[in-house]
Amino acid sequence: MVISSAFKFNLFLIITSCATSYGDSAITTTCTAIHQQNSPTAKCNYVKTNPGCDPKGYINYLQIFYCNFSQFPQLGFVLFLLWLVVLFYILSNTASEYFCPAVEHLSKTLNLSPAIAGTTLLPLGNGSTDVFSSIIAFTGTTDGGDIGLNSILGGAIFVSTVVVGVLSLLITYHRKIVTVDKPNFIRDVVFLLFTLSNLLIIITVGKITIWASLLFVSTYIIYILLVCYMHFHTTKTQKKIIDPNDDDYQTTTAPLLGSYDEENLTHPAEKLVIYEEQVQKRCIVTFFSVINTPISLPRRLTIPVITKERWSKPFLVISVALAPLMVALIWNTQEGKLGLKSSLMTYFIVGSIGIALATCTFAFTSSTRPPQKCLVLWYALGFLMSVTWTYLTADELVALLESLGNIIGMSPSIIGLTILAWGNSIGDLTANVAMAMYGGADGTQIAMSGCYAGPLFNVLVGLGFSFTFVSWSNYPVSFVIPEDPNLCETIGFLMIGLLWALVILPKRGMQLDHTLGGGLLVIYLCFLCIKLARAVGLLGDSSSNL
Template sequence: MKLVVFFAVFFLVTFCHSSHAEAFTQPTNASLVFGQIFGDIHDTECREYHKIKDSSLWCTFIKTTPNCQMDEGFVNYLKGAFCSFVPRLLPLISVLYALWLIFLFIGLGTTAEGFFCPSLEYIAHNLKLSQNIAGLTIVAFGNGSPDIFSAIAAFTNSNPTAAGVAVGALLGAATFVTTVVAGLVATTQTFTLAQRPFMRDMTFFIAAAFWAFYLIYTNEINIYSSVGFLGLYVFYVTIVIVGRYIHQRQREKLKKLLGDVAKIPEDSSDGINGSPSTSMDENTPLLVGASRNNNMKEDGGEWIDSKLRSGHHDEKHLHANEISVDSCCIEDDDHQSTLLIFLHGINPIPRDDWNEAKHIFKILLLCQAPWNFVCKITIPIILLNQHNNGWNRPLNSLSLLISPIFCVFATKGGSINIVGNFPLWSFMLVIGVVMSTICWLFTDNRTKPRFHWIFAYIGFIVAVVWTYTIANEIVNLLQTFGAILNVSNVIMGLTFLAWGNSIGDVVADVALARQGFPRMSLSACFGGPLFNLLIGICLPCTITIIKTGKPVQVAFTHLEAVLCAGLLTSLCLTFIVLPIRKFRMTPAYGCVLVVVYILFLTVAILAGLNVI
């Protein structure tokens, strides 16, 4: 029940954010003028401005074409590029937009990994979820949050062509991770997969991919299909839990028959190069295997510690939180002033990280610093494995003061009035002042308060708002680049958005495989995209359908056919080839997977450019 309430809160926060978009009123006369040029102006894509020879009319076209409107984010990048500057400066504006896009991707990863995931981690601990349930729900949701929030931002966008960004990103990222990332993992060493979880989870993945193909082929996703994806995910979780329960019962019976002295292997499959592997239980689902910590008990396959966040996620993003909070929680913190504790906590660049980082990573730290700073002053964070759970009285008091008012303006609720003419932002400011005052007066610097657990839920809500806000800006920027480069939104989602959200998987999974955990890395390559595909279609489509009262319309062209065919081809190839090879992953097959993706990407781009 607590888990249901938790996801209900997330649903409401996201739905409220998407419901405050401002309506766009078209200038009728200009629409009629361009309607004579392009036909039905409502069916005209924004990138068709290239057909207008007179560049002085581009701004008018952008302002009057419905598909060029951006009302979900804070910046209309198309109007900024075409109406605020002369056309000859468009290349320079594109470069500046590209740098801003990179900065937003860094912010999306930093916010999700450094602030969203720790909140989920503590919530799972607070709800006392079992390891399997936590891995299949909380941890998987945290790991896939950039992809899911990007899909929500695209599907809930008022621009009908924005859904193509989500379709391209979900299918493109799934294909990229299951071919390129899995292939790179396979090139690290030869190893044998756990057979039963691989066959079970690949079956669910292929079924989900076929279902997604059918929905795109029919051009719409209704409420039954959307909720059906959630039902398929719940069914998958049930199968995993029941299967693990049966497996454990069988092991207990076998122990009684053979005696406790006998060693009963967890996995009948061979490990790396034929040696027994303890990195993953044979009955462990891919989603749990993708989120396990490297340190495991050899006999039980359970975590040694209670950390629910993936052990290899530290490779993805630098955690400024952990070191900066540790700095203020040293043994002699009784002698530290409140100001010094605050400065240690708000420090966006940990000294140790800066000293140890090479030049290129110092640039990354500098790019992360603004995001760390604004997130720290708005998100009250709890770090499960830190001293006092990372308690920082002055910083937490400040974040409680700012977070309510931030959420109001980030969700475009600043103009909403409640109870007559009393603005909502004033009400939230009062709430922030009350929470901050209570935190300051009834706590001290040395020990965390009893109500510290509440901070995880508040931090979760604020992190959702932050992540969704950044994802909206990324989607709007990708639409802008699609118009400037004269390529479809599907191609932009397939390439830039999919690669941007997956770059962390490349670094983390390959590094984990090189450390001796290739089986765990490969499970992440299939478990993560499976969760993102199911929830990435279910959640945003359900929100959109409830918001508009109509099914989600999805265009089906030869490009979408190529995307679906590419994902299904890669999955079916692996599903057929690996059992024939006795579930052995080799560097040679890894190279085959990379070649498959190159061929897929080539065909998809050619299809998107109408060459084929």
């Protein structure tokens, strides 16, 4: 974990340096007057000369749209939407293919119990996109804090209402009887309600100090300690109650997706149709693999992977050589934003380190099986580089969303509540539904815990670290929370959804059913309709939103 800690410290320096310029950006000219320009040429000149239109990421989207696609704006908008999909895919795919496996193997190597790992490493993997998006949004622009707050809260209300609602309705549809563990459920919901109450106080006050930020983040430590205590207490109690010699104690396990030999059960006349379908599927998979290569190959060449299923010594050697160079290049890209300077000597040193690591990897690893020693360092390096890619992608994603907001005139808060929140929560929806449907009662319990522990992690860690970074940069002056009167409304709907689950589940014997799921979906639809109606001016004063 030494490598991971060093990277976090460097990342901390980068983000706090970005936050140092936050106050300066507050007084610069914004790019909102772009729609007041009458001609495409005027808009292009405005984007080029106005400092408020400078790119916040690595690509100048506004200049591309208003200058390169001034005659074909529809084409430019479509290309931006496609690029938005690609960025969301890279975020989710990096988390599933690289980050989460590294977290899982780290927890096994460090002998962490499932309860402890489930409240520390796993939420970190599932919520990494939300956390990085929030931090980058807060430390990027004057509207970034608004996007960061609404993206975290929008993701939390989506997961706690839509995901839980879909889980409940699917379980009811399949006529499954699943009972949720009551103590763990009440603990997670009550802690989330307590956290939202504290956040509501912070928003009402309108500012936060560095000490209040640290206190807000430390709430997650208290939560973890409580989880550990309940886990060890439950384990101790079960050891006293369960008799290993009891026949009922002996259980058998089956694959999550079934264990039937479908080929032998299939009628011979249907085998030809199945074979043709398999051929078509192979062609489709091959086609998408070719398209996916430009997206997956750069990550494969820079993120070390030592799992047995994906083992490749050439890829490992190349990734170890390129990983330090990639970190140095990222550091160099911050030069314009942070005043950092990288010399040729820096690249020479970093390149030498990469070559040395690659040489050692080539000499001391087998071509047929992954390394068996120093696993913590290998997994930590994979963790480090997956975090690096997450940081890069989240940075570009926030920049693209802000540019799209300027192009269509949408409020940053609406962007955070819809596009950014949905994109960061799609992975939670698919993963939790799969776990609940194919993992049995235990899988449903894990999925339900993730629906509340995940948002709790995002709010406390994502917003907590964001508050800490910007408060530290403004110290001793308090950081002023972006004014958005609708934030309290969002928190109110989120708390209503939590209270609905807290009341309905115990009354239903902790069984998931259509009453719980339907009520949660109705709450989210009401929330979304009110937000969109206010955004387009149909409800209340929309001047603050457009």
